[in-house]
Amino acid sequence: MVNIEINGKSLSVPEGSTILSAAQDAGIPIPHLCFLKDINEIAACRICVVEIEGTQRLIPACNTQVEEGMVIKTNSPRVRAARRTNLRLILSEHNSTCTTCIRSGNCALQTLSHDLNIHYQPYKLQPERSRVDLDAPVVREASKCIKCMRCVQVCDKIQSMHIWDVAGTGSRTTVDVSFNRLLKNTDCTFCGQCVTHCPTGALTVRDDSNKVLRALADPEITTVVQVAPAVRAAWAESFDLAPKFATTGRMVAALRRMGFDYIFDTSFTADLTIMEEGSEFLERFTHRGKYRWPMFTSCCPGWVRFVKSQYPDYTDCLSTAKSPQQMFGAVAKSYFAEKKGIDPHKLFVVSVMPCSAKKAECELPTMKDACGDPDVDVVLTTREMVRLLRSDCIVPTDLPEEPFDSPLGTGTGAAVVFGTTGGVMDAALRSAYYLATSKNPKPDAFSAVRGDNPWKEATFNIPGAGQVHVAVVSSLASTRLLMEALESGSANYDFVEVMACPGGCAGGGGQPIHEGEEWAAERGALLWELDAKSKIRFSHENPEVKTLYSEYLKAPLGKRSHQLLHTDHAAWSVPSQQEES
Structure with a gap:
């Protein structure tokens, strides 16, 4: 001492x-x-x-x-x-137009200026000129950058992508995309960790809320919104709601007040993802000689971009199953549209996600399988949804709880934990066990994959299939370590879950920002609690998923399932691959 x-x-x-x-x-x-x-x-x-x-x-x-x-x-x-x-x-070098800044009211620089009693500026204002590029989900406004280097360090140390760097010299020193590139021309995964750790509005996630408002105002358009599991653990933070008011039912009621025609739970297609991905894993596992190992989850678009740019030889190890977001869009513009007699070209699908990379995912050329239009039209982050609720003067505490709509609104406990690290693996193993044995395991049999450790591994026995060696990893720096271990032969797995953000989707780049604090663990713990309290804790027991298969898809990995719910990861390229070609 x-x-x-x-x-x-x-x-x-x-x-x-x-x-x-x-x-x-x-x-x-x-x-x-x-x-x-x-x-x-x-x-x-x-x-x-x-x-x-x-x-x-x-x-x-x-x-x-x-x-x-x-x-x-x-x-x-x-x-x-x-x-x-x-x-x-x-x-003196900061664009202080606070009233029109997304971070107004939640800006470390603004708060500090108030706290230090700064009421006048004796120095000439010389903010850097901004070159705003809206082609990428992450947007940088140079005039708001304070050269704190947080984005550089977060991208280097937490995500190991080295997208940001110091540029210029002397009075022209700034932070910009490394090697004088545009962000869209880099292999950025669009995870948004630089955004959530930026103390000002210099880095933000592209705001797409006006597209949603236009759709809501168009009487010819039927609007459908899906809400990801991790959003329910975070949406109420910006309203300072007590736990008894911070319910999923009030979130649904608030979205209905905004004018959405149908409000669904992405947990439904998380269960659907487990049916397809779990079936795919068992197919690969019982025919090992046909495939390269391990099989990786494919739910996280940031991770998919990472593996395609950093370890492209492992692209064919990805599960071909789409993410729950994209599965939902495909099912909404096919099965749901037919069931309701709606022209799928007049169906506008909005996703509310904890993630900024989802904005890039829905724009991929391979995500148009239902009717030729994008399966998901617009992705909003949790923060964008909150801003829309505030702009409509919606007070959640005044609203009665309302349920999700049917038939795409039912999710299980297994689906809810998709929003936290280890959740996808846990849910997949629960249903893979059932698919192999026709018996349910104990719901908490695979709890070894849970927890905050950024790299977890475990071995489980699935009767009739054998010993399954699994790993769960979150944050791209930890993922890089795992990939290097696989390449060197020092690690060997059958099934690996990867989430780009620390703690998983709960700590995603679209979640509410709390200066200097990390809330992923608390949000993840809430999702595990919701799972434990769920009446149904196995994806294969979701009654609406069963109905979807019996009425429309017929079977996991079937012809229609493959058309709508699976994708070819090699059919599109990241910038580094385009340069090579």
């Missing part, structure tokens, strides 16, 4: 602690802007400077370790003046 003094308070703190962490643990706040624990500790913003007795210059608290006998002042007149000057210099 090290003995120090902060603002006259004597403290004993662990050796190796930074001044910032020591102060926080003691309940002494030190303002900071660029800092992200264990990710971005480079003291770029100089907002966290403190005064140390006997030291001439001010010291950044975020990356300076405590020393025995240190006497620290976090709010002396000299510190306050320097901190405010540093913040004004940052603001």
Whole structure:
């Protein structure tokens, strides 16, 4: 332990602690802007400077370790003046049109300006010129960038993609896409982790809400919305709703007030995905010689883009099953449209997803199998849905709970946990066991794949099939480690679940942003609770999925199922593949 003094308070703190962490643990706040624990500790913003007795210059608290006998002042007149000057210099290069910024009210820079009592700007405003490109789901506005480097570090350390980098020199130094490229011309997975960790509105997810509003206002269009499992665990955070009000039923009621004709649960097609993917795994597993191993899940579009660009030789290891989002769109514009007598070309399918990569997925040329139009027309993130609810002055606490519509609105507990790391694997193994044995396992028999560890592995015995070696991984940096282990032969699996975002969809790039906090674990825990409370916990027992097969699809992996629910991952290219060709 090290003995120090902060603002006259004597403290004993662990050796190796930074001044910032020591102060926080003691309940002494030190303002900071660029800092992200264990990710971005480079003291770029100089907002966290403190005064140390006997030291001439001010010291950044975020990356300076405590020393025995240190006497620290976090709010002396000299510190306050320097901190405010540093913040004004940052603001002098920032486009401060807060009223029309998506992050207004949830912006670290805006909050800090209020907290430090910044009411005037003595410096000339010189924001960088923006080159906004709406062709990609992730959008950068250079004029709002504060050069904190968070996006660089998150992309490098958490996702290992190295999309962002420092560009220019001197006063022209900025952060931009590496190698002077447009984002759409890179192998960016569009996971959105850079967006959720950006402290300002410099990085955002493209807003597609106006497309939805136009469809809702068109009397010739029938609007259908599907809501992903992870959204129900996060949508109410922006409304500060108590748990008793933060229900799926109120979310459905709010969407109905917005004017959607039909509101469905993506959990329905998550169950459908399990039927197809589980059947596909058993087919491959019992005919091992025909396939390359392991088989990978294909629900996460960020992961699919990653493997196609970084490890293209493994593309044929992906399950051919579409993601639940895309399965829903295909079923809605075929089975549902026929059942309701609706022209599928007049059916507008909207997805509400925790994910920014889903916006790119629905635009793929291979996702038009139902009627020739895109199976999913528009993807909204959880944040976009919340903004639409607020713009319509909808108060969720005032609404009665309402159920999802039928016949595409029923989901099981197995489907709900699709929204968290380990959930897809857990659900798939439950139904694969049944498909192999005609008996249900215990619902929690595969709990070894659960938890927050970014790379989990387990072995299970499925009678009649044998020992199944599985792995579950989340975050692309962890995925890269797993892929390197596969390539070197140091790891060997039969079935692997990959989710691009840490913690899975619960921590997706479209979820509500909480500055400096990670909420994926809490959201994931809520989804596991919902699974445990569900009356039906096996995808193969979903009554509406059974009806879909009996009335329309006939059987998993059948001709119509293959046409609507499966895809060819090799039929489209990422930018690096296009350059090679």
